[in-house]
Amino acid sequence: MNGVHDMGGMDGFGPVSPQADEPVFHAVWEGRVMAMMRAMGAAGAWNIDMSRYSRETLPPDVYLSSSYYRKWLLGMELLLLDRGFVDAGEIAAGHALRPAKQLRRGKFTPADVERVMSRGKFGRAAPAPARYRPGDRVRARNMHPPTHTRLPRYVRGHVGLVERVHGCHAFPDSLAVGGGDDPQWLYTVVFGGRDLWGDDADPTLTVSVDAFEPYLVTA
Amino acid sequence: MTKQPDHRHDRHGAHHDHDQHHDHGSELTEMQLRVRALETILTEKGYVDQAALDAIVDAYETKIGPHIGQRVVARAWADPAFRKALLADGTAAIAGLGLVSRIGDHLVAVENAPGLHNMVVCTLCSCYPWEVLGLPPVWYKSAPYRARAVKDPRGVLAEFGVTLPADTRIRVWDSTAETRFLVLPLQPAGTEGWSEERLAQLVTRDAMIGTGLPKRPHEAAS
Incomplete structure (x- = not known):
């Protein structure tokens, strides 16, 4: 979706403001939100692309004015409601009022913690040979799906070079909407800075994205 | 290395949490209340064990960096x-x-x-x-x-x-x-x-x- 989360190349947000000696969490509740999100995902309530999509669907003004973990909380509440794990009355009451919905992998317990400490596995068996090889010229498709995608707007329509092939991976555009893995080849595609940003751009700049095969056409 | 928050004595979750920048007894923020409520619901429904949440937070505060x-x-x-x-x-x-x-x-x-x-x-x-x-x-x-x-x-x-x-x-x-x-x-x-x-x-x-x-x-x- 063409949401405000797709920020590459936007102006007007001001300078980057690094904080010296920043704590891991700025308040206790931030850690609890992070842990709940990871735990429920690991228990099978949703996948990572559904959780990204839930944040992307927050109203633009809310997305832009909320801290990072506030967005996580709001997205998680949406996921819990949409997927039937919690209802609005329970959120309002602050207590469970109805029987639980079965989690695909069951309750998340301390024995499950180590499993969430690394990313999931996204490599999949390839249903077909890779269409592209390193060195191939490709164009990022001019596509604007109304749902989740991982092709940022700033590369759409532009021509780049395939640099690496990362194998065949589960496809976020499908996973985000409950469509299953739909495995696709994944490539690092490199674009010239001036191709993306025009003649005034830094001539030394190149930018790459990791693009799934359905995002690309031969150029 | 990042500094550790100074609330390590008080890490057992929803019923004790407080913003590290505030003292005990200070008014709870909207976010604290909202997150506490959600954690209560998920725990009461049997979806998550609070000790498991504690362990995830602890790993990112003390082990992985x-x-x-x-x-x-x-x-x-x-x-x-x-x-x-x-x-x-x-x-x-x-x-x-x-x-x-x-x-x-x-x-x-x-x-x-x-x-x-x-x-x-x-x-x-x-x-x-x-x-x-x-x-x-x-x-x-x-x-x-x-x-x-x-x-x-x-x-x-x-x-x-x-x-x-x-x-x-x-x-x-x-x-x-x-x-x-x-x-x-x-x-x-x-x-x-x-x-x-x-x-x-x-x-x-x-x-x-x-x-x-x-x-x-x-x-x-x-």
């Missing part, structure tokens, strides 16, 4: 065979070090060289190599960084106090899939033959993201 990446980079500087293995397959090479019990697939180390500087961003959300750097800092997840890193990296670097030669090529890696990128910075001149422990002191978190450079040799403890 940039000290892991520092050791990886120091080894790559000290050991050419490891450097080669790291660049060929970051996941396998780092798994072989035994620093972390699990390492995600498709971790890609990208090497700076004279005349080439790499920088990592996630314009769409906040993708970051958690296993080797811990959770990302706020600025990495912020709109200014996500918006400008791909268009004006030199302007962003200036805000970190970094100025590169005008003819140094800049390569920005936008983390748009389940690949994760770790920058292997250039080893500072004058540190040849140093021990890995000493080299690790020169490796900053920002140098591994590409928004900083390693410390200079005199900044390491002897």
Whole structure:
């Protein structure tokens, strides 16, 4: 979706403001939100692309004015409601009022913690040979799906070079909407800075994205 | 290294939590109340065990952080065979070090060289190599960084106090899939033959993201 989360190349947000000696969490509740999100995902309530999509669907003004973990909380509440794990009355009451919905992998317990400490596995068996090889010229498709995608707007329509092939991976555009893995080849595609940003751009700049095969056409 | 919050005596969750910047007894913020309520619901419904949530928070506060990446980079500087293995397959090479019990697939180390500087961003959300750097800092997840890193990296670097030669090529890696990128910075001149422990002191978190450079040799403890 063409949401405000797709920020590459936007102006007007001001300078980057690094904080010296920043704590891991700025308040206790931030850690609890992070842990709940990871735990429920690991228990099978949703996948990572559904959780990204839930944040992307927050109203633009809310997305832009909320801290990072506030967005996580709001997205998680949406996921819990949409997927039937919690209802609005329970959120309002602050207590469970109805029987639980079965989690695909069951309750998340301390024995499950180590499993969430690394990313999931996204490599999949390839249903077909890779269409592209390193060195191939490709164009990022001019596509604007109304749902989740991982092709940022700033590369759409532009021509780049395939640099690496990362194998065949589960496809976020499908996973985000409950469509299953739909495995696709994944490539690092490199674009010239001036191709993306025009003649005034830094001539030394190149930018790459990791693009799934359905995002690309031969150029 | 990041400082630890000073509430370690009070980490058992929803019924005791408080903002670390506030004293006990201060008014609870909207966010504290809302998060506490959600944790209560998920616990009462039997979806999560609070001790498991505690363990996740504890891991990111005390076990997983940039000290892991520092050791990886120091080894790559000290050991050419490891450097080669790291660049060929970051996941396998780092798994072989035994620093972390699990390492995600498709971790890609990208090497700076004279005349080439790499920088990592996630314009769409906040993708970051958690296993080797811990959770990302706020600025990495912020709109200014996500918006400008791909268009004006030199302007962003200036805000970190970094100025590169005008003819140094800049390569920005936008983390748009389940690949994760770790920058292997250039080893500072004058540190040849140093021990890995000493080299690790020169490796900053920002140098591994590409928004900083390693410390200079005199900044390491002897």
